[in-house]
Amino acid sequence: MLEHSLDLNWLRDFECLARTLNFTRASDERNITQSAFSRRIKALESWVGLPLVNRATYPVQLTEAGQQFLPVALAAMSQLSESRQSLRDADRGDSRFIRFSVLHTIAVNFLATRIDELQRQIPELRTRVLSDSLSTCCDLLIEGAVDILLCYYHHSVSPMIDEAAFERKDLVKDRLVPVAAVEPARTMGWDLARQDGPPIPYLAYDRSSFLGMVVENTIDRKCLNTETIYVDSLVETIKRRLMTGSGVAWMPETAITAELDQGLLVPVGDDAWSATLTISAFSNPSGFDQIAHQLWERL
Template structure:
């Protein structure tokens, strides 16, 4: 159970309408509906009568209200007691990003920033599971910074767009790669083994439409959620994979991987990597980080 579900419950109880409650909670209606359903599944009983308009509580839902009110008040008081003073002087910047960003991109970015981030404690959480949740965490002051691809499925909903600000950090390419040995020894007129992203990952939604549209001779043999795993499999000669350039610079430089279908540049996918923060983020540490990243971007543009 997630505490935000309790706020969702109270919002729907007060407004009696999924659309209005979702807007008040800064999420899409479909995401909000899923969260209410998840809460009902956790509790084990239906909490709302959806046959009435406006939507009303069931008898079980009415009994649930005082428990929710007590829990939310306890959480609020606890959080305020422990964070009110510390956040004013805390030099920690809480950052959420993809695992591949944490392994390959963030170290390079922090190194480029150098003294611009001096004195900051950078707390990196390599996880983007449920992008709506991470944008909500920015607004709730549970996280400070979010790095994500600027692509469908990873952008803030239209309800949140005016509540966050963003900075374009890098322009990224995702390219098909293969080991030189497999490229040289693969029989002509046969399908290439294909190392794919799992269906529930956002990169699947980026790469799969391309491979389906162009009709490449690929035979799926492996899938995973992690770019790093696909890259290691490709280096081992197990197949072709689409990988972000920031994650394979060393492999390309050392000749462990080469671009597959190099004669077809349209198979490279271009994406922007952006950095987000809440417009209400005014802690000195967050402001220093934001200004530092913007300066790194400006310096890169000048170079």
């Protein structure tokens, strides 16, 4: 049997659960669904080879193995963070890189173009972008591993960032809209408002992902005549399936502007099926040098 490799996020999840002793509160703090959080704790227990949490008590308690493993996990996270900071300091040299942690779709469809514009305005600007999940991006900011976090904000699913410690800037509005390739949409009559006919093939985000949670909140108790045929966490991979006419999917408008303008994609639902998102930036500018301050002011 193949053995799982250790994921640093599992250690962060375990520390959070050990502190809160509550799966719901810990999953909220880690910005993932409770089911996904539980799976990651079980994956860590599988890696260790012993139960770390006693789920039969309320509140949950750490087992004896969990109590022994907690200081090991905390020490490992601390050592990794210190090592990363040392490497960052050594890497800076005379030309300091400003580091971003960014959701992948924002990096591709917003930040890349914005950095091009900013580097023309600030020729000395040097940047490094780390694309990952929302929880990892938030952790990187909180631990000081990056200077700026870019993420989506939505009224039902928002990152838990201490706004007393970090400044927030709302940069641009985006919309999450249900769309399909024009030919199959017209030929097959795909419309989310229709309840009759064969189910519409649906390309879905993983429910533990940020966009997956926003879509679930948008659908809520609406009746959907769809059949999920594909699940992924990345906008770009779902978009590839979308463009081949495989089904309908919710897409950020920033990711499909050209395709909508060219008539390659069309909406398959009215505004009631869409969600408004905000691309927001978080940082603590108090430690910025002059170049970083210029970037933050113009971002």
